[in-house]
Amino acid sequence: MGTNEEPAMNASAARPQNAWETYRHRAAVLRDVITGLEQRPEKNSEQSSGLPWNDVIAEVFTDRADLLVALHDLWSRRLAARLDLALELHDIPEASVAEAYAAVAADLAPVRRVLDAHAHHPALARHRANADRMIALAAGLATVGDPLAVSAARGAAFRARTARVVVPARRDGWLAERLTTPFTSGPFTRAPRLKASA
Structure with a gap:
């Protein structure tokens, strides 16, 4: 593990x-x-994936494992939010999950590099399994009733299979457009109001 001293x-x-x-x-x-x-x-992958540590970090986190878990928790929360949004807005679960994962990996690239470099750290084992399970559930590859080991393995396999997904560029306003479309057309559209006659 890298142990880089960082400035205050x-x-x-x-x-x-x-x-x-x-x-x-x-x-x-x-x-x-x-x-x-x-x-x-x-x-420089050695330097960019090392875990920072200094006196300020040591005041807040009990050890490097605690910091790794905090970084993974941040990653998992961001991924869960992106998965939820992707599944709401898209029709194909596997494609949505792959795109969501790639987007979070791009947004948090430095965090992902550190987590990947420390992927086999014992403190992350359960957290990594839970994140992979979340991916498998979102992609429709596992059910809630599946054992953690089974669903985590499916999620990890899915991640490996879709590792090279490119996130398409979104145009401005795509979310607002997607959310308002059902209200501006379709069976629930209101008929235009008639002016009251004088």
């Missing part, structure tokens, strides 16, 4: 006093970690 971060202004402040402080440090990852050179 912005988020260490004051020690949090309560649960809400602790949550916000942890989120701020995680944002700073991601910003640091985004500023790394992409070509």
Whole structure:
């Protein structure tokens, strides 16, 4: 595992006093970690996939495994939201899931590089299995009743099969257009109002 020393971060202004402040402080440090990852050179995979660590991060995360889990949780939440949106807007589940995964991988490329570099870390095993299960369920390759190992294996196989999906460029307003179309045409369209006669 890479153990890169990083410069001090912005988020260490004051020690949090309560649960809400602790949550916000942890989120701020995680944002700073991601910003640091985004500023790394992409070509040097050893440097770009190393896990950052410094005194500010150590104040908030118990160890590097805790930081890895936090990065994976962020990744999983973003993926779940994108999967939900993709499945609502598109008709083909497998294509929607592949596109959603590729889009999140592009949005969070530095995080994905770190997670891929530490994919076999024991702290991530259950989290990775749950994310793969979520992918399999969304793609229609598994059911809720399937054992975690079975659905996770199907999700991992799906990810491997669709690893080279290119996310098509969306034009501005595509979501609004998609959401308003059912209301501007079709069986539920209101008839134009007639003017009242004087």
